Amino acid sequence: MDFFSQLTPMILLLVFAGTLIGIIFGSIPGMTATMAVAVCLPLTYSLGINGALALLLGLYVGGIAGGMVPAVLLNLPGTPSSICTTFDGHPMAKKGEGEKALKVGIVASLFGGLFSAAILFFLAPVLADFAIKFSYVEKFLIIFLALTVIGSLAKNMLMGIFSGILGVWLSLIGVYPVTVGGNGETRLMFDFMEYYMYSGFSLLPVLIGIFGLSVILLDAEKGLKGDGDGQAIKLTKGSGFSFRDIKGQLVNMIRSSSIGTFVGILPGVGGSTCSILAYTQEKNFSKDSSRMGKGAPQGIIASESSNNALTGGALVPLLSLGIPGDSTTAIMIGAFTLQGIQVGPLFINSNIDTWYMIVTMLVVANLIMFAAMFFAIKYIAKVIEVPKHLLYPIIVMMCVAGAYAINYGIMFDVWVLLIFGVLGYIASKVGIEVVPLIIGFILGRSAEVYFVKSLESFGNFTIFFTKSPIAVVLWVLIIISVAFPIYMRMRSRRGGDAVQSN
Amino acid sequence: MESNFLSLFDVAIDFEQSHLFFPRIVTWVLLIMLFIIVIRERKAILPGLSRAGKAVFSKEGDFDRFRFFGTLALTTAYFYLMYAVGRMFPNTGYGFLLMSMPFIFLLSLLFVGIKTRRNVMIIFANAVIAPGLAWYVLSQLFNITLP
Amino acid sequence: MKSMPVSFRLSLCALAIAGVSTSTLAAEECPIPGNVRVVIGSTSTGGDTYQNSSIVVDRLAEKLDINMKVDAVGAMPAFRALERSSNGSTLMIFHDMAYLGHLYGINGYDNIFEKYKVGPTVAINPGNAYLVPKNSPYQTVDEIIDAAGNGEEISVAIQPGGVSEIGFSALKNAVKIEYPGMEDNIVAVNTGSQADKNQLLFNGYADVINGSVQANEQYTRLPEDDQKAMRFVWLTARNETIKQANEEGLGETTREELLQYVTPNVSVTMDGEKDFTFDKEFFFLYNKDMSPEIVSCIDNALGEIYAQGEIQEQQKSLFFIPNFLPSSEAAAHLKDKMARYETVIENIQ
Numbered sequence: 001m002d003f004f005s006q007l008t009p010m011i012l013l014l015v016f017a018g019t020l021i022g023i024i025f026g027s028i029p030g031m032t033a034t035m036a037v038a039v040c041l042p043l044t045y046s047l048g049i050n051g052a053l054a055l056l057l058g059l060y061v062g063g064i065a066g067g068m069v070p071a072v073l074l075n076l077p078g079t080p081s082s083i084c085t086t087f088d089g090h091p092m093a094k095k096g097e098g099e100k101a102l103k104v105g106i107v108a109s110l111f112g113g114l115f116s117a118a119i120l121f122f123l124a125p126v127l128a129d130f131a132i133k134f135s136y137v138e139k140f141l142i143i144f145l146a147l148t149v150i151g152s153l154a155k156n157m158l159m160g161i162f163s164g165i166l167g168v169w170l171s172l173i174g175v176y177p178v179t180v181g182g183n184g185e186t187r188l189m190f191d192f193m194e195y196y197m198y199s200g201f202s203l204l205p206v207l208i209g210i211f212g213l214s215v216i217l218l219d220a221e222k223g224l225k226g227d228g229d230g231q232a233i234k235l236t237k238g239s240g241f242s243f244r245d246i247k248g249q250l251v252n253m254i255r256s257s258s259i260g261t262f263v264g265i266l267p268g269v270g271g272s273t274c275s276i277l278a279y280t281q282e283k284n285f286s287k288d289s290s291r292m293g294k295g296a297p298q299g300i301i302a303s304e305s306s307n308n309a310l311t312g313g314a315l316v317p318l319l320s321l322g323i324p325g326d327s328t329t330a331i332m333i334g335a336f337t338l339q340g341i342q343v344g345p346l347f348i349n350s351n352i353d354t355w356y357m358i359v360t361m362l363v364v365a366n367l368i369m370f371a372a373m374f375f376a377i378k379y380i381a382k383v384i385e386v387p388k389h390l391l392y393p394i395i396v397m398m399c400v401a402g403a404y405a406i407n408y409g410i411m412f413d414v415w416v417l418l419i420f421g422v423l424g425y426i427a428s429k430v431g432i433e434v435v436p437l438i439i440g441f442i443l444g445r446s447a448e449v450y451f452v453k454s455l456e457s458f459g460n461f462t463i464f465f466t467k468s469p470i471a472v473v474l475w476v477l478i479i480i481s482v483a484f485p486i487y488m489r490m491r492s493r494r495g496g497d498a499v500q501s502n
Numbered sequence: 503m504e505s506n507f508l509s510l511f512d513v514a515i516d517f518e519q520s521h522l523f524f525p526r527i528v529t530w531v532l533l534i535m536l537f538i539i540v541i542r543e544r545k546a547i548l549p550g551l552s553r554a555g556k557a558v559f560s561k562e563g564d565f566d567r568f569r570f571f572g573t574l575a576l577t578t579a580y581f582y583l584m585y586a587v588g589r590m591f592p593n594t595g596y597g598f599l600l601m602s603m604p605f606i607f608l609l610s611l612l613f614v615g616i617k618t619r620r621n622v623m624i625i626f627a628n629a630v631i632a633p634g635l636a637w638y639v640l641s642q643l644f645n646i647t648l649p
Numbered sequence: 650m651k652s653m654p655v656s657f658r659l660s661l662c663a664l665a666i667a668g669v670s671t672s673t674l675a676a677e678e679c680p681i682p683g684n685v686r687v688v689i690g691s692t693s694t695g696g697d698t699y700q701n702s703s704i705v706v707d708r709l710a711e712k713l714d715i716n717m718k719v720d721a722v723g724a725m726p727a728f729r730a731l732e733r734s735s736n737g738s739t740l741m742i743f744h745d746m747a748y749l750g751h752l753y754g755i756n757g758y759d760n761i762f763e764k765y766k767v768g769p770t771v772a773i774n775p776g777n778a779y780l781v782p783k784n785s786p787y788q789t790v791d792e793i794i795d796a797a798g799n800g801e802e803i804s805v806a807i808q809p810g811g812v813s814e815i816g817f818s819a820l821k822n823a824v825k826i827e828y829p830g831m832e833d834n835i836v837a838v839n840t841g842s843q844a845d846k847n848q849l850l851f852n853g854y855a856d857v858i859n860g861s862v863q864a865n866e867q868y869t870r871l872p873e874d875d876q877k878a879m880r881f882v883w884l885t886a887r888n889e890t891i892k893q894a895n896e897e898g899l900g901e902t903t904r905e906e907l908l909q910y911v912t913p914n915v916s917v918t919m920d921g922e923k924d925f926t927f928d929k930e931f932f933f934l935y936n937k938d939m940s941p942e943i944v945s946c947i948d949n950a951l952g953e954i955y956a957q958g959e960i961q962e963q964q965k966s967l968f969f970i971p972n973f974l975p976s977s978e979a980a981a982h983l984k985d986k987m988a989r990y991e992t993v994i995e996n997i998q
Contacts, residue, residue, distance in 0.1 A: 035646075038694060039644040039645065039646050040644070041694055042645070042703065042719075045703075129876070129877075132847075132848060132851045132852075132876070132877065133852075135848065135852045135854070158535070158538070158539060158542070159539070161535065162532070162535045162536065162539060165528060165531055165532050165535060166532060168528050169525070169528050169529065169532050172524065172525045172528060175521075175725070175756070175757075176520070176521035177841075178755060178808060178809050178810045178811070178841075179692075179808065179841050179842070180840075180841035180842075180845075181808060181809065181839045181840035181841040181845065182520065182521060182809075182839075182841075183517055183518060183520055183521055183809065183810075183839075184750075184755040184756045184757070184809070184810060185521040185756050186521075186756065187521050187522055187525050188525055188529075194757075195729070198725050198726075198757065199723070199725060199726060213577070216573065217570065217573060217574070220566065220569040220570045220572070220573040220612075220613070221565055221566055221569070221570040222564060222566060223564075223566035223569055224566075224569065224613050224615070267844045267848075268842075268844065268845070317844075321844075321847075321877075322864060322867065323842075323843070323844040323847070324695070324844075330693065330694075330695060331694045331695065332695075333695030334693075334694040334695040334699060334700075336695075337695055337696075337697075337700050337863075337967075338700060338703070340966055340967045340968075342863065342866065342867060342899070342900055344864070344865075344866065344867030344868060345867050345868055345871055345875075345877055346867040346870055346871070346900075347867070387614075388613060389610045389613035389614040389615070389625070390610060390624070390625065390628050392609065392613060393605065393606040393609040393610050393613075393628075393629075393632075394606065394628075394632050396577065396580075396605075396609070397602045397605070397606060397632065397633060397636060398636065400580075400581070400584070400598070400602075401598065401636060401640055401646070401648060404598075404647070404648060404649055405640070405646045405647060405648070407692075407722060407723075407726065408647055408688075408720035408721055408722045409647035409648075409649075409686070409688075409720050409722065409730075410722065410726055411585050411649060414581050414584075414585075414649070415581060418577055418578065418581060421577075422574070429554065430550075444528075447524075448524040448525075449841075451524055452515060452520055452523055452524050453840065455513050455515055455523075456515050456517075456520065456839075457838070457854055459512060459513060459514060460511050460512050460513065461511040461512075461513060462511050517809075517839060592682060592684060592686070592734065592736070592738035592739070593682070593684035593685065593686045593716070593718070593738055593739075594684050645718055647686060647718065647720055
């Protein structure tokens with residue numbers, strides 16, 4: 001085959017460099033995979049299409065996987081798709097099992113990455129044809145399904161749902177942009193705010209404000225006690241990693257990877273949605289989900305295998321329809337256009353060598369990611385032992401750089417960091433739950449577009465039930481997803497009454 | 503909005519007003535939920551507020567006012583000055599570089615428990631090296647726009 | 650020890666100032682700052698605005714010997730950034746949406762000729778197109794206009810308020826001229842990205858979509874029984890514009906084939922006599938108060954770049970039509986364009 005001759009050491013070196021840089025970007029709070037791809041895009045112009053893709057695919061895979069590092073160690077998702085990794089990863093780190101948590105995550109990431117590469121290779125055109133059956137209505141139902149996860153993640157049902165809706169509300173502030181088919185009018189604000197708030201709040205500054213800055217404020221309020229004395233997290237405690245931790249998780253990994261791949265394939269359903277969906281489905285369908293949220297490896301596996309499976313999935317519509325599957329592939333499409341290569345339904349057949357290269361490089365990037373992270377993790381995990389008085393200021397600085405850079409230099413995004421840092425602080429004081437809030441925020445805008453566009457097209461609410469068999473299946477999943485946490489709560493309340501007498 | 507409903511499930515959205523359709527629904531649900539929560543938790547609200555007030559304004563308790571408000575003040579000043587200084591050297595990232603150094607130095611000093619000579623030396627070195635490195639890598643190597 | 654950070658900062662300041670002043674001295678005849686940021690009206694780094702801007706900006710930076718960088722901030726943040734900086738350290742590149750947004754009354758779009766300085770035009774994207782499903786009953790735009798005139802409702806998927814809508818408005822206008830009173834049969838389906846527009850066509854919720862030669866050419870080569878297959882019915886570009894494209898056209902569709910879809914082969918009337926045409930043009934926008942020296946400096950630099958002829962090759966290879974006009978000519982040309990489209994938009998209101 002001709003493509004083996006194209007697989008030069010230079011290409012492998014670029015994949016390697018891309019993956020390493022991606023891991024570093026992903027590991028730094030405030031820097032994301034999307035950003036890594038965006039900043040390297042102009043550098044790829046001179047590399048030719050294979051070189052450009054080698055670098056960018058490496059960055060993509062490395063960046064998504066690297067996001068788990070701050071999620072586990074600092075409780076700060078390095079990339080929006082690793083939010084769910086914090087739920088179980090950080091509790092494990094607190095128990096001294098940070099290294100183990102990361103290793104579980106890396107194995108899950110590798111599985112997810114390879115799984116989706118296989119799907120991409122064998123099923124891309126078929127799945128692309130399936131994906132275009134999803135119209136506004138079905139996409140809204142997927143978003144709605146992801147929103148129902150709030151019910152099972154909330155500590156207090158009423159407050160959790162309130163927080164989720166508050167998150168949706170916050171996401172709607174600003175313009176209803178013409179670029180999604182809106183009318184370009186702003187809402188939920190006063191006229192004088194329009195100058196700054198026209199574009200609303202961006203996800204990244206909101207995320208790192210709530211997860212990063214507000215935690216620093218909470219610690220500052222306590223006077224940073226626990227720093228320097230024996231309270232600090234030590235790595236040595238707790239049990240180490242062994243492959244036994246992953247045993248019995250095959251179903252989880254396959255389910256989560258499938259969800260990740262599929263969400264990637266659906267254009268317009270954001271990448272962060274996939275780990276949220278995978279996490280809840282694990283919670284709803286696994287035999288024992290009682291420890292999830294308190295430091296269970298299965299939660300990390302669900303989140304990380306799904307978000308790495310997203311990579312292959314998001315390439316499906318890119319390569320077989322010319323439509324990016326998530327925000328990172330949206331930037332990657334620039335590599336093709338800068339080289340003057342058309343992506344569309346005929347891309348694979350007319351560029352068969354490039355196609356083989358892409359799949360090969362995706363697999364290679366995943367292997368490099370695994371090797372680099374698995375053996376470096378011991379040293380990376382030491383971050384957690386850096387005293388907070390040195391670490392926190394650097395985190396703030398990097399979050400500022402990330403917030404400013406995510407939309408290519410908007411100062412308001414830096415202020416959003418502070419606004420949501422303070423908001424997150426207040427929220428934790430009045431009982432508003434941060435996780436449902438951020439999930440509502442992530443999904444809010446897509447929910448609006450698909451909801452309003454569905455109604456604009458069909459003019460009747462009943463369309464959400466009658467549209468297609470796919471819609472019916474999604475409703476069944478939604479009902480399960482809503483009913484399950486209610487059932488669990490009732491059961492545990494009954495159990496709780498019995499325990500209370502102790 | 504009521505007049506838009508032709509029948510129970512029919513709905514017509516005027517494109518000119520479509521930016522308000524969904525936000526209105528969300529706002530109403532939010533207000534209703536807030537109402538329910540206030541009713542249910544009405545007994546806890548007033549004592550909670552007075553506790554919060556006491557924590558912030560009185561000297562007793564665990565609330566470290568100096569560090570908390572110090573962090574807020576430093577961060578606000580940092581953001582503001584970074585932009586102001588950055589405007590003097592457009593598109594160079596110097597605002598970020600020049601303001602991050604004192605910010606990191608002061609915030610570390612604020613947070614550190616015991617100010618030994620060694621600690622302060624480490625803090626100083628950290629405050630110079632970290633922003634320098636971040637600025638060099640981001641703005642010079644990767645050409646990222648910084649304030 | 651306390652004095653160390655201060656002195657260090659001072660020396661850094663000095664370094665910074667020195668850095669800035671040397672770069673400005675180097676280009677004495679051209680008072681443009683040494684670090685220039687070019688904001689664009691689109692947030693996509695895969696789109697035509699970014700592609701075009703990076704071609705032009707790379708060459709301009711080389712010519713002027715300064716650092717220049719393209720930032721895909723999107724229309725509104727780009728306008729704001731431009732307003733704030735009058736010393737030439739922030740420039741903007743955008744396309745016809747800049748004034749069409751104003752004509753359509755989109756919130757936040759001011760009259761660019763009053764609020765900013767219009768800089769040189771650099772290129773045309775000739776690919777703005779309208780497509781139907783391959784098995785659509787409508788073979789031509791004429792049939793679409795006739796169908797609408799005879800009472801059939803035709804839904805057209807567009808992104809509101811800009812380049813995507815202007816062709817739709819022209820279609821509506823043509824129906825109004827040929828079949829007065831029937832223009833409301835041309836219905837807009839307002840949506841967002843190209844993906845969304847395609848999706849509406851696949852699902853059968855739109856009869857016609859706006860698209861582009863670049864994004865949709867491969868879909869036109871699919872077999873008719875494929876749900877995704879489409880067919881061009883109209884390219885809005887002028888005949889002369891398409892004639893300047895490379896002979897091989899784009900993908901497997903040659904220039905000759907593309908010419909079938911432009912005027913006079915496809916006729917969408919503007920006023921009963923002339924055909925409506927629309928070229929999507931990319932041009933610079935400057936702060937209102939930017940000094941005339943910088944304006945002429947960029948004009949001259951671009952003039953030299955275009956005189957060398959390499960940039961045209963690069964643009965053509967990426968299916969753009971080079972179209973350099975210095976600032977003053979560009980402003981007159983675009984003003985003229987805006988007046989023309991204003992009549993179309995007003996006529997259908």
